[in-house]
Amino acid sequence: MSQKSAKGAGGGAKAAPKGKKAAASGKKVARLEDEREETLQAVILADSFETRFNPFTLETPRCLLPLANTPLIEYTLEFLAMSGVADIYVYCGAHTAEVEKYLQQSKWYPPTSSASPFNSLEIVKTTAKSVGDALRDLDARDLITGDFLLVHGDLVSNLPIDGALAAHRKRRLADKNAIMTMILRDGGLHGHRGKSNGITPVFVVDPTKDRCIHYEEMHALQANKYVNIDPDLLNEHSEIDIRTDLIDCGIDICTPDVLALWAESFDYEVPRRHFLHGVLKDYELNGKTIHTEIVGDHYAARVFNLQSYESVSKDVLARWTYPLVPDSNLLDNQSYKYESGGLCKENGVILARTCKAGKRTVLGRDTSIGDGSRVVDSIIGRRCVIGKNVSIKDAYIWDDVSIGDGTIIERAIIANEAVIGKDCHLEPGSLISYNVKISNGTNVRAGTRLTRGNRKQEDGTKSDAPSDPSLVGQGGFGHAFEDPDEFSDDESSAFHSNMVYSTAHLNISSESISTVSSEISTSSPTTSRSRLSSFASDDADGGNNENFHHDAVEGLLGTLRENGDFDSAKLEFMGLRLSNNATDQQIRRAIAVAFTKRISQLVENDKLEASKAAAQAFGVSGADRFIKNVAIGDEGLEDDQVDFIYRLQKDLVHRNNGAVILAAISQRLYQMEILEEEAFERWWTECEGLEDEDEGMKKVREKTAVFIEWLRQAESESESGEEDSD
Amino acid sequence: MPSLSTGYAPNLGVFLKSLKSQQLEASIENLISLLKRRQIKNSRPCAIATAHLLLRVVARFKWTDVGKLLERIQEVGQRLIQAQPREMVVGNIVRRVLGMIRDEAKEDRNEDASDSASNSQLSSPKRQSSDLGHLRNAGGPPTAFSPLRFDSKDVVQAMDSNSDDSFGSKSSANHRPPLITSHTSYAVTNNVPVQHSMFNLLSAMPSPLATPPGVSSPQGRSSVNMSSVAHRAAASSNDLKAEVISGIEEIIDELDQVDEQIASYAQEHIHSNETILTHSSSRSVQKFLLKAAEKRKFTVIVAESYPNDHEATHAAVAGKSKSSLDDSDDMDSDTFLKPLPKAGITVIQVTDAAIFAVMSRVNKVVLATHAVIANGGLIAAAGARGIAKAASFHKTPVIVVSGVYKLSPEYPFEFESLIEYGDPGSIISYHDGPLVDSVEVDNPVYDYVPPHLVDLYITNLGAHAPSYLYRIVEDHYKAEDTNFHNPEFQY
Structure with missing residues (x-):
């Protein structure tokens, strides 16, 4: 990890006198806190370590994507300046150099700009691959001295934070364990465009103490719509709100203890689903409390995926974010003026006499619009050339785009320097990335994502994919964007395609979180969790204790991967089981998932044959005893065996080559005498007997038919053999 | 920077406090962003912030000549207005300060031309209530009067020819000291010799509601008058800058007292x-x-x-x-x-x-x-x-x-x-x-x-x-x- 840049260090030095003064004036006020806490620090997570903005983020860091012609991070910095933050640390993952360059040239950078309201602004370079890594790195650097704000680099908010800060202070003075205050926006009972579509956060809050006591996330696809609340909570709290209406704007007021907690739990990756959930769950252990500040006015939202990009853009156009609106001219070189009716335009815009531009529209400098064109509810950047009789609605067009005569654009995002030919039609949801050229008369179908950049391969080379004339027309440049992460994981792509139809049109987002480098994606705990939630539907008997499941699977996988000792794994596993009070079914599920996952990994990554992979996985020392004792139970009841096979089958539905693997596993387990032929027999007949058997389930067991057939034959042979011997 | 009990969020109070410690350029940018973020809004806070900032600008200004000072204030004013054109008071305060500087400079020039009666003949009775803010108790060094866009000769001519409308000389005021005491407390400024425009007097007559505008000082320092003015030539070693600064301070006083004056x-x-x-x-x-x-x-x-x-x-x-x-x-x-x-x-x-x-x-x-x-x-x-x-x-x-x-x-x-x-x-x-x-x-x-x-x-x-x-x-x-x-x- 590289150290902070020399310039950043210079900033710190320069900031020192200012800080002293601040402290001095603070003394007069005679606060209760000690002196070093007088300045407010903030950490910006400029990269959220996700790929939800692809294909645009291939070329540009996410926090520099323009929202209403102003880079996203400007809004965040405005918010922090508004809150009176003194020191800022910026963490970025991908495109660090670009972010650094941008910030150093901006008015926010204290060493070069006297306009900066901050004492220091430091870009921290890390190799972090997740939010968790970044925060653990921050903890190691020991930069944070007092309360700090943790925000994302895509926050748009005009919320005055003083009230929440004061409340946080008060709570912390009363109780040192009140480590964090989350600011949540009351989203109302009905749908609101600010709410996230794919995932519903569930906050369980004790309103008398503003304390968050439980947190869970629910998927739109999750059939099992239950939240599992510890009954003890009901005893301890006289009043509990369970709220799904809150918009999580990702503003957290944290004490340094928060970083320590991150550091302790090295497997947390994301702030909510892992950290918040985990800390609340372990309340008995660590005694830390996390509080909520639910605000009912002002604006706060994150631009965390393309859907929210659209909704926040609309909010900016409708002035919900006032005063962070285009005509406030946040950047020095902007000159927007607001005209009634909602047209916001910069100097130098050329409008033809018969064109209609207006109604919630932003036009950047030197953009020209030709005769008869209509532009509504859209944002158009600088130097765009829009031809005659063009119709643009709900579109977000960045700089230097040219659009030919007669083209129709609805609900699309078009990035810099793209060229759209004449008489094209961009259907809703089209994403046109940088420099793409679409030739005349092309129809871009809904949801198409076109790019010219190619995702960096793992070896670091950049290969240029050929243009796809069927998408961009003859003479066009660009090809469909394919996300390798997306397709390596059936689960998420299935989820993804579902989401497109079910909720939002611009959705790309609901992929499970995958990091910039694709290697982590398959084994990240997140993935397994989303996988789990999607088949929780047929798992009514208690898949709710997801933490147990998650921890157990991870533990077992680790053992399998390292060819470790199953005796110690067993100890750990039983400990987990006791502490979580897990049922036998859950145990079996966890074991089944762990093994199938390992085997499918072996098959996919190491290109082993399924049977060899199974042999390797089950060949780990002690594995056979472990499965026998723990998964099946010492008695070896047939019911339990059948259940275990079901679990295997269910899990394999979601994996590549599931059918082959199931056959291999069945064979292996039979050979190892873990499962008996009666169990297989019963399982098979039960499956056959099911009338409404799931398609996936059926497919998976197809390949096992041979094995069952073989079993049956062997049985009859042995029977006949027995008869013979009689 | 922390402020009293309100937390960290900057506002007018924080801004005024920070003025003393911050670099001037940083203060200007700070006010610009506060205006953009509407953390200072509404007429009075904007006016107070602008006046205080301009006070700093003048105080920090390396004195060369009035023209440069005007340019500087215009430049700052332009930036402030661009930041939030709808807070019109920002522009008003800047213009008042500009006008005051022009007056001071002119006065000095007149002073220079020294007691010649010819100037007083140019004067029209209308002038001089113009800037409530300006001061006459201190003399300034003779300074070349060079407004932004004319060379000074042109200006002199222009001013002379226009003097009926908007220029006059203080001597007219000096001719009418008695008016000073005849009005109570509408104005703000401390030591401005009262100037009255004939127009005002006339227009005030028909309307019983209208009170003849005039200037007097609630602070009772109004007696700065001819005698002090007479001393001025001698005291001309005093800086014009000081006059301008106290002029701005008077504007700030005015902002403070304006409600009471209206209420009266x-x-x-x-x-x-x-x-x-x-x-x-x-x-x-x-x-x-x-x-x-x-x-x-x-x-x-x-x-x-x-x-x-x-x-x-x-x-x-x-x-x-x-x-x-x-x-x-x-x-x-x-x-x-x-x-x-x-x-x-x-x-x-x-x-x-x-x-x-x-x-x-x-x-x-x-x-x-x-x-x-x-x-x-x-x-x-x-x-x-x-x-x-x-x-x-x-x-x-x-x-x-x-x-x-x-x-x-x-x-x-x-x-x-x-x-x-x-x-x-x-x-x-x-x-x-x-x-x-x-x-x-x-x-x-x-x-x-x-x-x-x-x-x-x-x-x-x-x-x-x-x-x-x-x-x-x-x-x-x-x-x-x-x-x-x-x-x-x-x-």
Whole structure:
């Protein structure tokens, strides 16, 4: 990890006198806190370590994507300046150099700009691959001295934070364990465009103490719509709100203890689903409390995926974010003026006499619009050339785009320097990335994502994919964007395609979180969790204790991967089981998932044959005893065996080559005498007997038919053999 | 930087405090971003911030000549105006300072030309009430007078030829010292020898409501007069800079006292048993009414001005929470105002929709302003135009209460551009999510009220008809400063 840049260090030095003064004036006020806490620090997570903005983020860091012609991070910095933050640390993952360059040239950078309201602004370079890594790195650097704000680099908010800060202070003075205050926006009972579509956060809050006591996330696809609340909570709290209406704007007021907690739990990756959930769950252990500040006015939202990009853009156009609106001219070189009716335009815009531009529209400098064109509810950047009789609605067009005569654009995002030919039609949801050229008369179908950049391969080379004339027309440049992460994981792509139809049109987002480098994606705990939630539907008997499941699977996988000792794994596993009070079914599920996952990994990554992979996985020392004792139970009841096979089958539905693997596993387990032929027999007949058997389930067991057939034959042979011997 | 109890968020108080410690350039940028983020908003805080900033600019300015100083102030002013063109007071304060510097420079020049009677003949009686802010008690070194866009010869000629309109010399004032004492407390400035324009005197005659504008000092330092002026040539080693600085300080004093000065006219305009209609929460109007209530019993109908100001209005009526009364507005703690009912006023609060209905019982409408335009129209909190229109239908007189510092020489071509649009969040909440998607909600913060709907302006200088405002504009601002921020409009 590289150290902070020399310039950043210079900033710190320069900031020192200012800080002293601040402290001095603070003394007069005679606060209760000690002196070093007088300045407010903030950490910006400029990269959220996700790929939800692809294909645009291939070329540009996410926090520099323009929202209403102003880079996203400007809004965040405005918010922090508004809150009176003194020191800022910026963490970025991908495109660090670009972010650094941008910030150093901006008015926010204290060493070069006297306009900066901050004492220091430091870009921290890390190799972090997740939010968790970044925060653990921050903890190691020991930069944070007092309360700090943790925000994302895509926050748009005009919320005055003083009230929440004061409340946080008060709570912390009363109780040192009140480590964090989350600011949540009351989203109302009905749908609101600010709410996230794919995932519903569930906050369980004790309103008398503003304390968050439980947190869970629910998927739109999750059939099992239950939240599992510890009954003890009901005893301890006289009043509990369970709220799904809150918009999580990702503003957290944290004490340094928060970083320590991150550091302790090295497997947390994301702030909510892992950290918040985990800390609340372990309340008995660590005694830390996390509080909520639910605000009912002002604006706060994150631009965390393309859907929210659209909704926040609309909010900016409708002035919900006032005063962070285009005509406030946040950047020095902007000159927007607001005209009634909602047209916001910069100097130098050329409008033809018969064109209609207006109604919630932003036009950047030197953009020209030709005769008869209509532009509504859209944002158009600088130097765009829009031809005659063009119709643009709900579109977000960045700089230097040219659009030919007669083209129709609805609900699309078009990035810099793209060229759209004449008489094209961009259907809703089209994403046109940088420099793409679409030739005349092309129809871009809904949801198409076109790019010219190619995702960096793992070896670091950049290969240029050929243009796809069927998408961009003859003479066009660009090809469909394919996300390798997306397709390596059936689960998420299935989820993804579902989401497109079910909720939002611009959705790309609901992929499970995958990091910039694709290697982590398959084994990240997140993935397994989303996988789990999607088949929780047929798992009514208690898949709710997801933490147990998650921890157990991870533990077992680790053992399998390292060819470790199953005796110690067993100890750990039983400990987990006791502490979580897990049922036998859950145990079996966890074991089944762990093994199938390992085997499918072996098959996919190491290109082993399924049977060899199974042999390797089950060949780990002690594995056979472990499965026998723990998964099946010492008695070896047939019911339990059948259940275990079901679990295997269910899990394999979601994996590549599931059918082959199931056959291999069945064979292996039979050979190892873990499962008996009666169990297989019963399982098979039960499956056959099911009338409404799931398609996936059926497919998976197809390949096992041979094995069952073989079993049956062997049985009859042995029977006949027995008869013979009689 | 932390401030008293309000946490970290910067506001006017924090800004003023930071002025002393920060680099000048940083302070300018700081104010610009505060204006952009609306963390300093509304006329008074903007005016105070601008005046304090300009004070720093002048104080830090490396003295070469007046022309350079004017350029510098124009440059800063331009940036401030661009940051938030709808806060017109920012421009007003900058123009007042510019005008004051020009006056000082001119005076010095005249002083230089030294006591020659010829200058006094140039003078017209109109001039010199112009800048309340300028000072004469200190002499300045003779400094070349070179305004921005003319070379100095041209300027001299231009000034001489124009002197009937807008230039004169102080000697005219000096000829009339007796007027000093004849007026009470409308002005702000400390030691300005009173100047009177003949025009003012004449125009004041026909209207019993209009008080002849003049200048006198509440502080009683008004006796700076000929004798001190006479000493000036001797004292010319004193810096022009000091004069300018104390001139700006006077502007700041004016901003402090303006409400009291306006209120002092209250009893002339509000009579017993009248019914007054007002709207929104304005300190000026509140003080005005409270002052009247000291002697008279009357009824006030308050329209709540939903959605942008209704909470503050409720608080003003009920006197509940101080905090919602626009914290940033309150520089000192003694500005706490008694709620109207406590002062013995019968208060009726109505919704904005009921204005027309109650208008028939109303004797007078008192409006607060955001800014006043040279044509006599005004920018006020949204709803003001509806009230003014209803009043004109019922032939009810409309009185506008406003400090002179809100009076702007700008005359925009489209008044729409002066109207700020705020956050629709105060109109519909997130609970109406589906509505948010399907309906466009506009929340204009201000209204433009055309001059023909206004009957009388009450400023700290007295009462004036709308048609007369142009005169006050001319007295306060130099014509060459009117469009200093966008040179293409300058003649």
